[in-house]
Amino acid sequence: MKNENETFTIGKLAERAGVNVETVRFYERKGLIQKPQNSIGYRKYPNSDAAKIKFIKKTQELGFTLKEAKELLELRVNKAAKCSSVKNKTDLKIKEVAEKINDLQKIKNTLIKLSESCSNKDVSVTECPIIESFEEIK
């Protein structure tokens, strides 16, 4: 209960999150992280913002846009948000995520087959094996 309330200047925050200072300002402009109003002069960020930024970076690697990352970050239950509405949005996101997992699994399976065919001597000469990932199995 001491480190929990530690705050950071923009430079420290950026360093902890592994991004550029300008990126933090950019995310702030876009409403992904809140501009801390407490301090006149320099901004003081809560330590949770570092995790938030890391989360944003992860979601980008996973094919979400900043807008979608924002939606994910805003999924939470509080007095202002009706539970049912949050649940609906959350369940939609779960579906989206499950689909991504599914698609990645297909790609992974195809890659594994390719890798195996590579190990064996029976060399595949398919023009482009990977595009078969999303073709129906006839």
Place this chain on the structure above:
Amino acid sequence: MKNENETFTIGKLAERAGVNVETVRFYERKGLIQKPQNSIGYRKYPNSDAAKIKFIKKTQELGFTLKEAKELLELRVNKAAKCSSVKNKTDLKIKEVAEKINDLQKIKNTLIKLSESCSNKDVSVTECPIIESFEEIK
């Protein structure tokens, strides 16, 4: 063995792949699909190019860049490519994909917990539950 060799003009291809004609030309410039040299005048695309474009679109949704999509499409064994090199690259990609799946699974689990806490009456008031997805469990 008839439809297999069917070819398409750029307009038909774009329609089948669900993209803009300009997007096809763009991918061609970027080397993601090959400019069919066979035809003087209008380009004639093999039917496999539609699947290729759909694959590219999928990979983008999954957080790959066009450059990475190209790398995936180029993973194949043929006389020009040494098996060992293909296997190495493929195994690297498999790791990448597995990591993505892993991260998505974490997000999904967090979302499911959120959804459940939403159903119950014991309402969570976490400021931003989702960022916990990537925090170590202490």
Place this chain on the structure above:
DNA sequence: CTTTACTCCGTACCATTGTACGGGGTTTAT
């Protein structure tokens, strides 16, 4: 109390991933 490092803000610039435009040529249907 001065230097050094950091922050503020606005604005300009950049890469990626397309989209649109427009003057011309080609194909197809009538």
Place this chain on the structure above:
DNA sequence: ATAAACCCCGTACAATGGTACGGAGTAAAG
């Protein structure tokens, strides 16, 4: 054989997600 529809190419424009710049203020360290 003429119109409608389509394609060619080069180039310009646009949205997203940053990055860089530069003059001015602020904080911290010696």
